[in-house]
Each structure stands twice: as C-alpha cells, then as structure tokens.
Amino acid sequence: MCRLLCYIAGVAMYITYISSCTDFSYSSSNYKVVRITASLSWLDVSSICKxxxxxxxxxxxxxxxxxxxxxxxxxxxxxxxxxxxxxxPGFDRHISANWIWETGEAYEGEINWIPSDPNEQDSVHCGVRIKAANGKFADANVDRDLTNSIYSTYGYICEKHLSISQNSAYFQTTQSLARCRHHDAVGKMSAHCFRCALKCFKDDGCLAFKYDEVGGCQVKSDLIENTQFYYTRLWV
Structure with a gap:
C-alpha cells in the first residue's frame, strides 16, 4: 500500500514539476519552453517560434x-x-564565431560543447541544443528529427522581446544612418540593425550601437567615440 501511495505521490510531483515548465520573463524578453511531442527538426521548431x-x-x-x-x-x-x-554549411564547426544567433550576431567566446560535439560535418547545416543539466551545447543537422535516438531532444525555447518596437523608440541618432533604414524611408530599422538594437537593449551595459556591412553589429559601453554614427540609448 505504501509503495503504491509513494508511486502516486511521485507521479504527481513529476507532473507538477513538468507543468510549471512553460514560460518566464527576464529583462526585456519572455521565454516559452515547449515540449516536442512529434517528429520535428531544428528548422521546424524555428519556424514554429517565428x-x-x-x-x-x-x-x-x-x-x-x-x-x-x-x-x-x-x-x-x-x-x-x-x-x-x-x-x-561550409564553415568550420570548431570556430565559435561561425555559429550565429537568430538575432544575427556571431557567438562570442568559446562554446562550451558536450564532450562529443560538435560532430556534424562542416558541410552540414547545423542547429544547436542546450543541455538543461549543465548548459553545455550539442549540434544537430537542422533537417533531421530532433527526437530520434541520436539527438534525443526534449523541447525547444522561443523568445519574444517585450519592450522594444520595430520603430525602436529607445534609441536616437543625429544622423540618418542609411544602413539602418528601410529603403521606403518610413523610418523603421532594417532587420540587421533591429537585431543589433535588440542585442544592445538586452545588455544593461550597452550605451550605443551601430551596424554596417564591414563591422557588423557593434555595441559600445561608453560614449567617448563620436556618437553621431551610433544609435544612442535613451534611458527612459
């Protein structure tokens, strides 16, 4: 009897534990954790988030x-x-800067891989999974089923930015900064520049940013350099 009750209690605790794994907010973003219950690839879950x-x-x-x-x-x-x-595909998997975030910037520093990874060939388009137990990364072919016996992926994590609009009212500049604008001149940021704005917005130490084709996304923690070429953060 005790064994049965203990088992039922254990199941109840497990259900409560998993059911609380839904979403949470941090800084300017909300995160939704979703369990994979069907055959889905990395590209599939990316599309679902979008x-x-x-x-x-x-x-x-x-x-x-x-x-x-x-x-x-x-x-x-x-x-x-x-x-x-x-x-x-075609980029060296062992160079961390070849791995790009959905926000558009390259990974900074050295990636903390699980011991066997990255093991997909350089010719393969790969996505990344994170291990909840230790924060280590593992790669996966973006077209293959994440739930197969090799990848054994439990879920995926979507992010939504809460406090910044496409018009980016949180930044200002004294220049038109054409590289950061759409060609229709409606005043909205281009996708690349908007992703750079998000990177700055999520970092409390960022005071300004700019984006250009040569240097990519560049964020600043000081305003010593001439700020007319940067979007300057408005602390509102």
Missing part, C-alpha cells in the same frame, strides 16, 4: 544565459532543448 511572433532563443548575455539555465533546472525536464544558434 509563426507566433517569437524566435528560437538567443543568449546574448551571461545574465540571460544564467537566468534561463536556472529556470530549466528548477522547473523543467533535465534534457536537451533547441536554441537559436546555428552554423551554415
């Missing part, structure tokens, strides 16, 4: 990464989750 106005999560700051891992460890299944980091 169809709901989100994107696979980009971990742009150490604080954001720590907050996500704490949430997963406290509330979620101890498994693999697809995130918004990927590498195009």
């Amino acid at each position: 169809s709901s106005g989100r994107q696979l999560v980009s971990l742009n700051t150490a604080g954001e990464s720590a907050a996500l891992l704490e949430f997963l460890a406290t509330n979620c299944h101890n498994g693999m989750y697809a995130i918004g980091l990927s590498r195009q």
Whole structure:
C-alpha cells in the first residue's frame, strides 16, 4: 500500500514539476519552453517560434544565459532543448564565431560543447541544443528529427522581446544612418540593425550601437567615440 501511495505521490510531483515548465520573463524578453511531442527538426521548431511572433532563443548575455539555465533546472525536464544558434554549411564547426544567433550576431567566446560535439560535418547545416543539466551545447543537422535516438531532444525555447518596437523608440541618432533604414524611408530599422538594437537593449551595459556591412553589429559601453554614427540609448 505504501509503495503504491509513494508511486502516486511521485507521479504527481513529476507532473507538477513538468507543468510549471512553460514560460518566464527576464529583462526585456519572455521565454516559452515547449515540449516536442512529434517528429520535428531544428528548422521546424524555428519556424514554429517565428509563426507566433517569437524566435528560437538567443543568449546574448551571461545574465540571460544564467537566468534561463536556472529556470530549466528548477522547473523543467533535465534534457536537451533547441536554441537559436546555428552554423551554415561550409564553415568550420570548431570556430565559435561561425555559429550565429537568430538575432544575427556571431557567438562570442568559446562554446562550451558536450564532450562529443560538435560532430556534424562542416558541410552540414547545423542547429544547436542546450543541455538543461549543465548548459553545455550539442549540434544537430537542422533537417533531421530532433527526437530520434541520436539527438534525443526534449523541447525547444522561443523568445519574444517585450519592450522594444520595430520603430525602436529607445534609441536616437543625429544622423540618418542609411544602413539602418528601410529603403521606403518610413523610418523603421532594417532587420540587421533591429537585431543589433535588440542585442544592445538586452545588455544593461550597452550605451550605443551601430551596424554596417564591414563591422557588423557593434555595441559600445561608453560614449567617448563620436556618437553621431551610433544609435544612442535613451534611458527612459
């Protein structure tokens, strides 16, 4: 009898534990954790996120990464989750800067891979999964089923930015900064520049940013350099 009651109690605790693994907010973003219950690839879950106005999560700051891992460890299944980091085919998988976040910027620093990864060939288009238990990364062919016996991916994480609009009222500049504008001149940022704005907005230490084709997304923690070529953060 005790054994049966203990089993039922254990199941109830497990259900409560998993059911709390839904969504949480940190800084300017909301994160939705979704369990994979059908055959889906990395590209599939990326499309699902985008169809709901989100994107696979980009971990742009150490604080954001720590907050996500704490949430997963406290509330979620101890498994693999697809995130918004990927590498195009033809690029060396062992160079961290070849892995690009969904927000458009390259991974900074050295990627903390699980011991066997990255193991997909350089010719393969790959996405990344994060292990909830330790925050280590693992790669996966973007076209293959994430739930197969090799990848064994439990879920995926979508991110939505809460406090910044496409018009980016949180930044101003004294120049037109044509590279950051649409050609229709309606005043909205281009996709590349908007992603750079998001990167700056998520980092409390960022005071300004600019985007150009040569240097890509460049953020600043000081305003010593001539700011007329940067979008300057408005602290409102």
